[in-house]
Structures are given as structure tokens and as C-alpha cells.
Amino acid sequence: METKWAVDNLQTIRTLMERSALYRRALAPIMILAGIIGIAAGLTGWLCRNESNRGFVCLWLVTAVISLAGALLLMRRQALKDSEPFWSPPTRRVCQALLPAFFVGLVMACLILAFSSGSGGEGLQHLLVILWVLFYGCAVHAAGFFMPRGIRWLGWIFIIVGCALLSSLSLGAQWVDQMQPNLLMGGIFGGLHLAYGIYLHFTEQKTPTA
Amino acid sequence: MNPDLFPQLNRVIHEKGRLAIMSALAAAPELTFTELRDLLDMTDGNLTTHIRTLQQEGFVSVAKSYQNNRPLTSCALTAAGRKAFAQYIDLLDQIVRQSRSK
Numbered sequence: 376m377e378t379k380w381a382v383d384n385l386q387t388i389r390t391l392m393e394r395s396a397l398y399r400r401a402l403a404p405i406m407i408l409a410g411i412i413g414i415a416a417g418l419t420g421w422l423c424r425n426e427s428n429r430g431f432v433c434l435w436l437v438t439a440v441i442s443l444a445g446a447l448l449l450m451r452r453q454a455l456k457d458s459e460p461f462w463s464p465p466t467r468r469v470c471q472a473l474l475p476a477f478f479v480g481l482v483m484a485c486l487i488l489a490f491s492s493g494s495g496g497e498g499l500q501h502l503l504v505i506l507w508v509l510f511y512g513c514a515v516h517a518a519g520f521f522m523p524r525g526i527r528w529l530g531w532i533f534i535i536v537g538c539a540l541l542s543s544l545s546l547g548a549q550w551v552d553q554m555q556p557n558l559l560m561g562g563i564f565g566g567l568h569l570a571y572g573i574y575l576h577f578t579e580q581k582t583p584t585a
Numbered sequence: 586m587n588p589d590l591f592p593q594l595n596r597v598i599h600e601k602g603r604l605a606i607m608s609a610l611a612a613a614p615e616l617t618f619t620e621l622r623d624l625l626d627m628t629d630g631n632l633t634t635h636i637r638t639l640q641q642e643g644f645v646s647v648a649k650s651y652q653n654n655r656p657l658t659s660c661a662l663t664a665a666g667r668k669a670f671a672q673y674i675d676l677l678d679q680i681v682r683q684s685r686s687k
Binding site for chain 2: 378381382384385387388391392393394395396523524578
């Protein structure tokens with residue numbers, strides 16, 4: 376009887392310790408970097424008249440890879456600076472939470488790359504932007520359960536923006552159709568990340584630990 | 586089972602709510618009052634009472650500051666708290682190991 380009680384107590388302690396280890400690396404530089412890369416990619420796509428479906432998907436896949444690589448480098452640098460392991464349990468949990476929605480977004484991109492014709496098709500690109508925004512919002516919100524609570528608000532903002540765009544597109548709003556998809560991507564992903572990064576820069580506590 | 590082990594368990598930490606607070610704080614450098622409340626699903630009053638008890642025992646330190654012009658209360662384990670928690674876990678472990686070896 377006493378043994379069961381002791382084992383249960385130890386299990387409860389372990390669960391609580393695992394749940395309380397929040398991901399606490401400084402997010403401001405990561406968000407600002409992602410924002411700048413996003414805006415730069417949007418402007419590049421627009422200026423280079425990157426209008427084909429495949430060109431659009433390729434540009435944004437490359438942008439995602441560059442942003443992810445930059446974020447990982449910044450995280451690693453912070454971990455080294457704090458003499459902490461890079462692949463800590465909180466980092467692992469955040470990545471696991473992000474993965475499903477990222478995977479769906481990647482599959483959608485691959486399907487378009489494989490089956491879409493190379494020419495035109497801004498309607499499809501607009502829909503893809505909206506779906507990416509929605510999935511990204513869900514991913515960030517899921518990761519927010521293992522991070523300081525503010526990040527969940529960013530997830531909700533992405534979800535609300537995605538829903539607003541989807542509603543506008545469904546209702547046939549002209550302004551969505553007229554918006555160049557690269558600029559839409561750059562504006563939403565780049566703009567929101569940059570704005571959140573600047574907000575965090577001025578408000579984040581300067582004691583990052585994972 | 587060695588009956589002497591039970592009385593050695595720290596009475597302050599042994600209470601369910603306070604043990605939960607100590608466990609949460611043991612895995613993080615510090616947690617805000619809100620994070621602790623959400624994590625442990627406690628009421629403000631309950632959490633405040635337990636934290637005060639742990640603070641009086643010298644197991645938890647409480648720091649008050651401001652973030653975005655809002656008061657921010659952060660809690661962390663003190664060195665004494667960390668030591669007491671480690672001893673508590675060690676005793677629980679001993680209890681389990683002793684009963685399993687019989």
C-alpha cells in the first residue's frame with residue numbers, strides 16, 4: 376500500500392517536472408530574423424514576377440528552410456552561450472508540437488509541385504497562402520503549450536488572419552484576388568513575425584533558459 | 586519495510602499542493618505565479634497560501650517585478666528548497682526500493 380503511494384508520488388513528481396520545463400530561449404531575435412527573411416522573400420517574388428505555381432512553392436519552401444536554419448543556429452548559439460544542451464526536453468517538445476501541421480503544409484506544397492501546371496494560377500496560390508497561414512497558426516498555438524503563454528496569441532493571430540482571408544476569398548472579395556500572392560505571404564508571415572519580434576525585444580525577460 | 590523512513594519525510598513538502606509546487610519549480614529556473622497556477626490548476630488563494638508556507642520554510646523565493654507595466658511575481662526554489670526536495674525524492678526512492686527488495 377505504502378509502496379504504491381510512494382510510486383504514485385514519484386510518478387506525479389516526474390510528470391510535473393516534465394510539464395513545468397518550459398521552452399525559454401529568447402524568441403525576439405528568432406522572430407525578427409524570420410520576419411526580415413519573410414518580407415525579403417515576398418519582395419523578391421514580387422519584383423522578380425515569380426507568378427508560376429511551382430516558382431511560388433519553390434520560393435517559399437526555400438524561404439522556410441532558410442528561416443528554419445537561421446532559427447536553429449540562433450537557438451544553438453543561445454544554448455552554447457548558456458552552457459546548456461541544444462536538444463533539451465522543452466526544445467524537443469516544441470518541435471514535436473510544430474511537426475504535424477508543418478508536415479501537412481509540406482505535403483500540400485509537394486502536391487502542388489508534382490501535379491500543378493507551371494503557368495499562372497493565382498487562385499491556387501491564394502488558397503495555398505491561406506492554408507499555410509492557418510496550419511502555421513495551429514502549429515504555433517500547439518507549441519505555445521510548452522512555451523511562455525504569449526506565443527499562443529501569435530498562433531491565434533495567424534489563425535484569425537487565415538480565417539478572415541478565407542472568408543474574404545469565399546465571399547469573392549476583390550482585394551484578396553488582386554493581392555500578389557508573394558506580397559501576401561511576405562506581408563503576413565514576414566510582417567507578423569517582425570512585429571512580434573519587435574514586441575518581444577522590448578518586453579522579453581533577459582534570462583533565457585531552456 | 587523500514588518504518589523509520591516515513592517520519593523522515595519532510596512534512597512541509599509532503600502536502601500534495603506544496604509537493605506539486607516544489608516539483609514544478611525543481612525543473613525550471615523560475616516560474617511566474619500565473620504559469621504555476623495554470624500548470625497546477627490551483628486557485629490564486631490556494632497557491633498564495635502554499636507559496637507563503639514554502640517561503641516561510643525558506644524553500645521558495647518570491648521576486649516581484651514589473652513586465653509591460655504589470656506586476657509580475659516569479660517563484661524559484663532556494664538552495665535549501667532544492668536540497669530538501671532532493672532529500673524527499675531520495676526517501677521516496679528508498680521506500681520503493683526497500684519494499685521491492687522484500
